Amino acid sequence: MSMINSTAIQACGLKATPQRLLILKHIEKAGHISIEQLFDAVQREFPSISLATVYKNIDALLAAGLIREVGIVRGKHVFEIAKEDHIHFICKRCGTVTDIRPRKEILPESLTGPLPGEKEMVELNIYGICNSCKNET
Amino acid sequence: MSMINSTAIQACGLKATPQRLLILKHIEKAGHISIEQLFDAVQREFPSISLATVYKNIDALLAAGLIREVGIVRGKHVFEIAKEDHIHFICKRCGTVTDIRPRKEILPESLTGPLPGEKEMVELNIYGICNSCKNET
DNA sequence: CTTATTGCAAAGGTTTTGCATCGCT
DNA sequence: AGCGATGCAAAACCTTTGCAATAAG
Secondary structure, X not given: OOOOOHHHHHHXXXXXXXXXXXXXXXXXXXXXXXXXXXXXXXXXXXXOOOHHHHHHHHHHHHHHOOEEEEEEEOOEXXXXXXXXXXXXXXXXXXXXXXXXXXXXXXXXXHOOOOOOEEEEEEEEEEEEEEHHHHXXX | OOOOOHHHHHHOOOOOOHHXXXXXXXXXXXXXXXXXXXXXXXXXXXXXXXXXXXXXXXHHHHHHOOEEEEEEEOOEEEEEEOOOOOEEEEEXXXXXXXXXXXXXXXXXXXXXXXXXXXXXXXXXXXXXXXXXXXXXX
């Protein structure tokens, strides 16, 4: 059961246009996706969509908190559906991003003292070479 | 005692040009710095330097492992001198990046099982509003 | 009906590239 | 002397913007 539907979009004050629904569908389906890949995927189902629409939607969905930016993987901004904080394993060679569920909360165990501000979000990325790439060498 | 000197640069197979030394000096001095800020800072001491030289050096120093990219803070790539894995607190409002030394190793406490590849580097960023910005509200 | 959203085309900003010159080792 | 590095200008690239037309609520 996907949590991404017209109701969720409208709850954020956004309109549920077909373009927006497709964009969310493809982000969810891919798990982690770049703008370019997203545009290609949506365009296959909705050929008249413009790249500017994809960018505008990424902005709107980020502001609404429905999606999050994973980071920049091999030069491309990569996005995902927002969910509980989790860890990413990012392969430097092929760019594949793998979600890892943390045991409990990511943060407090590593800290020695108070933070210099109020925490809003935590991002824990592990970079390396994935097993699949290692076997190809 | 800075670890950034001609010897360290040459050990990576790079030449110790005055531009490169200044670039490293200013990254170290700033702690965390964007390309734009770096170019401005170096240009004050070495007016003839070109922006392309800064970009080429960032690439070379990243490849050599002497510097690391902290992330993208308010749209700007931010770099630092490479050192042991540590935590960054990043203020969403003012962009200030603060280093936090972890209690021990950042990684293993949060993990439940084996990673899908070989770990090379860990990045733990905490986003929020710093105390200084909060007091200004 | 009202207002957000779309698509287009142009503008903006950042980063990369090619090449001749320069300078570190 | 040789080869990497620099600086310049152009090109490439990605992202944003303005605006008229469209469609969602």
